[in-house]
Amino acid sequence: MNLQALGDKLHRYRIQLQRTVDEVAAFTAINVERLNNIEKGLLEPTGDEVLILADYYRCDFKFFISNEQVAPFEQTETLYRAHGREFSKEDRSAIQEFLYLCETEEFLTQEIHGAASTFAYTPRGNYFLAHAESAAKEFRRQMGHTDREVPRDIYSEFRSVGVHVFRRKLDNSKISGIFVMHPVAGKCILVNYNEDVYRQRFSAAHEMAHCIFDSEEGASVTIPGDKDIREVRANRFASCYLMPPETLRLLSNPAIWSEEETQKWANNFRVSCDALGIALNTAKRTDLETSRRIRGYRVTRQAKIDPELPESLTTQQRFRKAALLERGLSDHYVKLCLDAHSQGIISLGRLAEALLCGYGELAILASLYGRTVHGY
Structure with missing residues (x-):
């Protein structure tokens, strides 16, 4: 066991999670002096201590004792360097658990079902919005959807092509979703469960676009309103996947929709009225005034449908x-x-x-x- 490397990993994880040595000691029942010496590479931990610390940091214990075992260490460091102020201590722990769940899910899926199918798309040209529209159409085709069909359980569809999708409550309401390219599990999406159920759905589709186009770029955080071209492309993919322009063209004239009819169509697409109004305007089905009127409506919380919480439940x-x-x-x-x-x-x-x-x-x-x- 390389004690210096082990100590460095433990120290870096502790700093990432914004934990003090005292906090780690209180949780693990390993005294402060001993923890300090382990982190400095001056003391070899017992096997039980390695397991306890691995459990605390939600990490495979093999990562700590092997120079070959990998973990999403660099990815999270990059994430926090770029967006550190956005993440509370609790959110950092939530992300660590999310990554642990992704790695566990990948292992169990391989053991039980073998390798999952994949979705690959190669962009042509330099027009990002065209990439988004074409990829959404191709992914819908692979999922077996016609132009008239609306994806019902998008989480299941993304999982069917090997993407790990988890919804988890985050304290920071500005964060809609996170994409991480895990060195073991592959493409991983975290959706903020604190958001509206239809916003979560759009966020998941947005992060799926990052899986398709930006997996080489590393971890990313989605904050609504970000005008980065990759974020705009991801929004366009989500819109076209959930509300294909071909389907929008078949609808009756939105200019004469009542509030009730608007809510009905938004609920049929499983999107917010805001997202529907933007999509209709982009598809040239409405003028700006009508789009704004539609965006001002709201689907009632009771009417919204969550595929992972079906009506059949008590x-x-x-x-x-x-x-x-x-x-x-x-x-x-x-x-x-x-x-x-x-x-x-x-x-x-x-x-x-x-x-x-x-x-x-x-x-x-x-x-x-x-x-x-x-x-x-």
Whole structure:
């Protein structure tokens, strides 16, 4: 074990997460003097201490003890250098958990299902908006959609081409989404669960554009209103994917839509009235005045549809699953973890780690999915 390299990794993670040595000591029960010496490379930690610290930093323990094991270390450092002031201490921990979930999901997916299909698009020319429109059309085609069809569960569609999508509550309401090219898991999207449910949907599609076009650029943060050309292209992709111009041209004249009819069409597309008004104007279906009127309407919160919280759920189930989503635990991910445990791929302890919970919560969580946990 290279003690200097290990200490450096631990120190850098602690700084990234804005933790003091005292805070780490209080959580891990490893005393301050010992932690300082481990970080300085003067002391070799025990095996248990390595596991405890890996759990604290939500990182594979092999990363700390091996010079070959990789983690999204450089990616997060780049992210915080560029946008550090946007992230609270809590948000940094949330992002670290998100990356851990992505790596776990990738491992379990490979073990159970093998390699996922992919989506590849090669831009032609230098017109970014044309790239967005063409890529959206091609992705819709690969997903089997006709011009008249609206994607219902976009999260499932993105996962079907190997993209890891997690929704997680972030404190900073200005952050809509984050894209990270994980060195192990690949393309990863985090959507701020604090946002309106239809805004989350648009944000996920926006981040999907970064997966397609900007994976070589490293991690990125999406803040509404950013006029960077890549952000504009990502918005255009999201709009064309969710509301293809071909479909918008088939609609009745928006100039005579009532508020109720506008809300109906926005809900059919699973987008906000604001996004619909912009898309209609871009497609030359409205003048600026009509677009502004449409953008001023709102779909009621009760009418909005979340594919990961279907109407078939009871009130209690909906509440409990929403609480899981807030922590980043999607139906897809939870079921994958439960399947992996039932097939003997991961132990009970590893299952608890993967689901960010203690042993006592496992049986309750599994029962929410009509499952039992063996060995508990």
